[in-house]
Structure formats: C-alpha cells, structure tokens
Amino acid sequence: MDERERDKLTSLALEAAGGSESAFEELLTKTERTVYNMALRATGGDEHDAADLSQEIYIKLWRSLPSFRGDSSFGTWLFRIVQNASADRARKLAKERTVSLTLESDDGEEGREETDVVDLSPTPEERTLENERKEDVLRALNTLSDKHREIVMLRYMDGYSVNEIADILSLDEGTVKSRLFRAREKLKIILEKWNGFD
Amino acid sequence: MNTHNNCEFSEKVYEYMDGTLNPEERERVLEHLKGCESCSELKREQEAFAALLDSVNEELPEGLHDRIMSNVRREMRRDRFMRALKRYAMPVAAALVLAFTVPAVLRANDGTDIANAPATDEMFYSLGEDAYAPAETEGGLGRSAEQDGVYDVKEDAEDSCASADTKATIAASTGAVTGAPGAPAPEEPALEAESAHTDAAYFNYSVTHTFGGEGVVTCYVCPIFTLSADEYKTLLREFDGSVMQKDESGAVLKNSDKLLGKLSELVDVDSSAEKFDFVRINSK
Numbered sequence: 001m002d003e004r005e006r007d008k009l010t011s012l013a014l015e016a017a018g019g020s021e022s023a024f025e026e027l028l029t030k031t032e033r034t035v036y037n038m039a040l041r042a043t044g045g046d047e048h049d050a051a052d053l054s055q056e057i058y059i060k061l062w063r064s065l066p067s068f069r070g071d072s073s074f075g076t077w078l079f080r081i082v083q084n085a086s087a088d089r090a091r092k093l094a095k096e097r098t099v100s101l102t103l104e105s106d107d108g109e110e111g112r113e114e115t116d117v118v119d120l121s122p123t124p125e126e127r128t129l130e131n132e133r134k135e136d137v138l139r140a141l142n143t144l145s146d147k148h149r150e151i152v153m154l155r156y157m158d159g160y161s162v163n164e165i166a167d168i169l170s171l172d173e174g175t176v177k178s179r180l181f182r183a184r185e186k187l188k189i190i191l192e193k194w195n196g197f198d
Numbered sequence: 199m200n201t202h203n204n205c206e207f208s209e210k211v212y213e214y215m216d217g218t219l220n221p222e223e224r225e226r227v228l229e230h231l232k233g234c235e236s237c238s239e240l241k242r243e244q245e246a247f248a249a250l251l252d253s254v255n256e257e258l259p260e261g262l263h264d265r266i267m268s269n270v271r272r273e274m275r276r277d278r279f280m281r282a283l284k285r286y287a288m289p290v291a292a293a294l295v296l297a298f299t300v301p302a303v304l305r306a307n308d309g310t311d312i313a314n315a316p317a318t319d320e321m322f323y324s325l326g327e328d329a330y331a332p333a334e335t336e337g338g339l340g341r342s343a344e345q346d347g348v349y350d351v352k353e354d355a356e357d358s359c360a361s362a363d364t365k366a367t368i369a370a371s372t373g374a375v376t377g378a379p380g381a382p383a384p385e386e387p388a389l390e391a392e393s394a395h396t397d398a399a400y401f402n403y404s405v406t407h408t409f410g411g412e413g414v415v416t417c418y419v420c421p422i423f424t425l426s427a428d429e430y431k432t433l434l435r436e437f438d439g440s441v442m443q444k445d446e447s448g449a450v451l452k453n454s455d456k457l458l459g460k461l462s463e464l465v466d467v468d469s470s471a472e473k474f475d476f477v478r479i480n481s482k
Contacts, residue, residue: 024270028270047259059273062270063273137250138254156251161217177216181212
C-alpha cells in the first residue's frame with residue numbers, strides 16, 4: 001500500500017466517522033483481507049473463528065470511529081483494534097476452557113477434557129505447487145527470531161509502512177529499517193536454499 | 199538471486215520499495231533505475247519477494263464481507279434509533295416530570311379575586327399536596343388573599359416564568375397543568391386557616407433547563423422574608439448554601455433547616471416554609 005492509498009483510508013475513516021455507510025463499506029473492502037488474515041493468525045488458523053473475530057473487529061471499529069481524528073494513520077489505529085479484539089477473545093476462551101474442565105456429563109460422570117486435534121497437513125493430493133511455496137514461506141518465517149518475524153509480517157503480509165510499524169512497535173524508524181533489512185536478507189537466503197528462490 | 203548488487207544506489211532501492219523516500223529522492227531512484235540493470239533486477243526481486251509473502255495470506259471467505267456489513271448496518275440503525283430517542287422522547291419525559299413536581303403559581307396584579315382573574319401569560323403548576331393550586335373556574339389562577347387568609351400573593355411581572363407556548367406544550371403533553379383551559383384542576387387539600395405569620399408573600403423564581411436541545415422553564419414559588427439591610431448582609435455572609443439568584447432588592451437562596459433556623463432568629467417563620475425548595479430574602 002502506498003502513501004496515497006493510506007491517505008485515502010484516513011479520509012474514508014473520517015467520512016465513516018461522520019456516519020457515511022458507503023465510506024465504511026469502502027473502508028471494509030480495502031482492509032478486510034488484511035484483517036481476516038490477522039484474525040486467522042490470532043485464532044490459530046481456524047477459519048470459522050477468524051470470521052467471527054473479523055466481525056467483532058469491524059463492530060468495534062464502527063463503535064470507536066467517532067474517536068478517530070486522523071492524527072495517527074488509520075492502519076495503526078485499526079491494528080490496535082485488532083490487537084484488543086484478539087486479546088479479548090483469547091481471554092474469553094481461556095475462561096471458557098477453565099469452566100469446561102469442571103463440567104459433568106448428563107449421566108453424572110465427571111467429564112473428561114476433550115481436545116480436538118486437527119491435522120492441518122495437506123494430503124499429497126492437496127499439495128499443489130502454490131501450497132508448497134506457501135508452506136515454505138511459513139516455515140522460513142518460523143526460522144526468524146520473534147522480532148524479525150513480526151516486522152516482516154507487518155510489512156509484507158499486513159501491508160504496513162515503515163512509519164506505521166515504528167508506531168505500532170514503539171520503535172524508531174531507523175531500528176525498523178535495519179531489522180527489516182536483516183530479516184529480509186535472512187529469509188531470502190533460506191528460501192533460495194530450499195527452493196532456488198529468485 | 200542478486201545478492202551482490204554493489205551499486206551505491208542499492209540501499210535507496212530498498213528504501214524506495216519501503217516508501218521511506220521523499221518525493222525528490224523517489225524521482226532520483228526512478229531515474230537511476232532506467233539506466234541500472236543491477237538495481238532494476240533488485241527491484242524485481244523485492245517485488246517478487248513481497249508478492250510471495252503476500253501469497254501466504256488467505257482470500258476472504260465467501261459471504262464474509264456481506265455478513266460484516268449486515269452486522270454493522272444493524273449497529274448503525276441502533277445508533278440512529280438511540281439518537282432519535284434522545285431528541286424526541288426526552289422533552290416529553292421532561293414535561294411529564296415537570297407536571298408532577300413543580301408547584302403552582304398564583305398571581306394577581308392588584309389583589310383582586312384571583313379565582314376569577316383572567317389567565318395571564320405566566321406559567322403555573324400544580325403544587326400537589328400543597329394548597330396553592332388555582333381554583334376550578336376556567337382561567338382561574340387560584341385562591342385570593344381573602345379566600346385563604348394566610349398569605350398575600352404578589353405578582354412579579356418581571357419574573358414571569360414561561361411563554362404561553364411553553365405552557366401550552368406542557369398542557370398538551372400532560373393535560374395536568376391546572377388552570378389550562380379544559381384541563382381539570384386537581385383536588386386540593388384545604389388550607390389551614392390559621393397561621394402565625396401574616397406578612398409573607400411569594401416570589402417567582404424561574405430556572406431554564408435544557409432537555410434535548412429545547413429550553414424548558416421551571417417556576418418555583420418562594421416565600422419572601424424581608425430583613426433590615428444589616429440583617430440581610432449578615433445572613434448572606436453566614437449563609438453556606440447555594441445562592442440561586444441575587445439582585446438589587448434581595449436574593450433567592452436554596453432552602454434548608456439551617457437557613458430557616460437563622461431566619462427565625464430574625465423574623466417570624468411559618469412552619470409551612472419548610473415545604474419550599476427556595477426562599478427569597480429581601481433587604482429593606
């Protein structure tokens with residue numbers, strides 16, 4: 001996303017804050033894919049939960065739009081809403097998990113904790129070239145340190161600018177640039193080794 | 199992969215891709231790219247790298263956009279409803295509250311029979327249990343001094359409370375404003391014929407409240423106590439309650455037991471004065 005598109009988001013947000021439904025829908029169209037993927041990562045890849053979380057995020061966005069003044073970038077502001085909504089959901093799930101451990105089944109026997117184990121590995125038939133590349137990228141990302149991975153994901157998967165990343169992570173721009181450079185170089189080397197990335 | 203780009207501009211290419219260059223620097227990089235194959239190759243690599251990472255993102259599930267908009271539209275409708283409720287329901291609710299809590303105002307210009315006096319352009323309210331409601335005659339404003347034999351009622355034209363429009367609004371919404379044409383007068387308890395105090399009079403103290411953007415005037419009947427100039431100054435100095443209004447001739451004070459106690463040291467104070475929210479003290 002370039003600077004012009006970022007400015008457009010800010011002006012749409014201000015328009016939506018004034019009650020414009022069409023501005024809100026345009027804002028949704030421009031951000032929904034990013035938000036959905038952030039929600040997907042927050043819910044461990046569960047599509048159903050990610051869809052629910054996305055809906056919660058946009059309701060929260062609508063409710064808090066009146067307080068958006070355009071002083072910070074809209075992207076940064078939206079990021080915080082996503083963070084808060086994800087944290088709220090995680091807290092709620094943690095509470096529910098605690099409660100469910102003490103539930104008894106109908107016949108009076110103490111219930112056992114059930115954990116759903118979902119095998120996310122694709123079958124050989126499902127592995128396409130595209131999927132292979134995706135998996136390789138994800139595995140490569142996992143080899144990075146947390147701080148490098150975070151910056152790469154914010155920059156390339158969530159589309160945030162260096163300025164916005166600096167704001168989100170409370171770092172100065174120089175630090176973000178140098179971490180981004182190092183993370184990028186590491187990833188390239190790994191991907192090239194695995195797949196001849198070019 | 200081009201990891202050996204030695205061109206001095208290569209760092210600028212990264213910055214260009216990251217969007218951290220100013221317009222002038224961006225122009226310079228673009229010009230440079232036209233003539234430098236190494237940096238152009240670097241730019242292509244960066245673009246492919248960005249596209250690869252972005253490809254990890256999933257596409258939006260079908261129908262999710264519409265579900266999200268549908269939920270948000272529901273919130274928008276709820277917000278519009280709440281705003282409309284505040285704007286239109288609040289004044290009606292305020293009028294209902296006024297009709298049941300504000301005392302009636304009895305006035306006459308020259309002490310004539312108030313019961314038969316024509317209605318003036320002043321607000322009047324039912325006092326409820328307190329016996330200063332107007333008489334049941336149409337347009338009547340209440341008891342005359344002769345009728346109740348307790349207090350002289352003075353009109354203070356400068357303090358007239360509300361316009362006829364406001365009066366009509368309240369009458370229309372509640373139908374309970376006594377004295378309004380067609381509105382039934384409430385039953386009133388009989389006034390006590392005896393009182394220790396015969397010099398008190400009434401003052402109309404009015405307050406304008408805003409409900410939902412509309413101004414609504416409330417009138418309060420205040421018994422008046424007249425003090426000497428020194429007594430007046432001393433009382434005001436020692437008074438620690440709220441002074442609601444002050445002018446050349448006196449002040450309206452928030453009533454309290456403490457205030458009535460101090461006043462009773464200076465003048466006769468009838469026990470019925472306790473029922474009033476405010477009290478007017480005049481300086482001779």
